[in-house]
Amino acid sequence: MTLPRFSDALGHGMSDKRIDILRGVGRTGSISQAAREAAVSYKAAWQAIATLTNLAGVPLVERSVGGAGGGGAALTEEGRQLLTLAEAHEAARRAVQSGGHASAAMARLSIRTSMRNQLPATVSALERNGRVVRVCMQLPDGDGLAARITQESAELLGLAEGMSAIALCKATAVRVERIDSAAPPQGNQLSGTVARIARDIDSGDEVVVALAGGLQVVGFATGGSGLRARQRVTAVVDESAVVIALPG
Known part of the structure; x- marks a missing residue:
């Protein structure tokens, strides 16, 4: 018997529309209607359900095809359990996060990832x-990303525009x-x-770059780069390598 991994699914929490779409399916019995209510495309709604299921x-x-009503969709027992846990999870988070800078910090810390670079940002x-x-x-610090x-x-x-995000x-x-x-x-x-710099001729020099405003970015320079502390450098990252997360 496969045990549900609800904690993994709740990692999305209420910070995006996936849980909203699942709730909409439970309420309306229709994926297309849930998509309309969440203001996303039908394809995006299916992607949301697939991601949560994974x-x-x-x-x-579960889908029902044909019949007098033309078919539809319904939550499984596990789907209903996930929604119940999502509501409890959100209520607990609201109780803990009382607002202000502490709230923002806690929201950022709630993200667990192997990505070492996590930069608070505002969508412009x-x-x-x-x-x-x-x-x-x-x-x-005013830099664009x-x-x-x-x-x-x-x-x-x-x-x-104007939303807080984490890059x-x-x-x-x-x-x-x-x-x-x-x-x-x-x-x-x-x-x-x-x-800071940790030199490695094989894998490249690991460099911690201090940005304006106290932010830091970790990256790599060519092995034997000759870079030294306090030297001016540029940290370059492809736009397709940047992932966006939203505070919970």
Whole structure:
């Protein structure tokens, strides 16, 4: 018997529309209606259900085809259990988070990920190009940072200008280059100074870059880079390597 992994599914919590879509299916018996109520496409609603199902490890929605009503969808027992837990989870979170800076800090700390770079940001613009959305963000120090995500992901997150977000990327996706590098950097460019460096000729020098405003970014420079503490550098990361998370 497969045990549900509800804690994994609740990792999305109420920070995006996945739980809302599941709740809509339970209320209306229709995936398309749940999609309309959540203001996302039918495809995005199916993606939401598939993601939650993968995370939970058990079916959450079952479909009925044909019949007098033309078919529809219903929550499984596990789907109903997940919604009950989601409500309790959100109530507990509201009770703990009393507002202000402490609330924002707790929301950021609730995210568990292997990505070492986690930067608080504010969504400043959404640029749509076909099926891809370029999400422009502003860091607290004023630097700009952009991410490229699918239209469905943007819908499910409910992204809008002015929203608080967290920009994440792996340290291995960040290239640290000298300011006077001959090759013009491509992608996001964050200027700062070398705070710490761990030299490794084989895997590359791991560099901690101090940005304005107290933020830090971890990345890698070519092995034997010769970089030194307090040297001005640029941390470069491709827009497609930036992941967006929303505080709970």
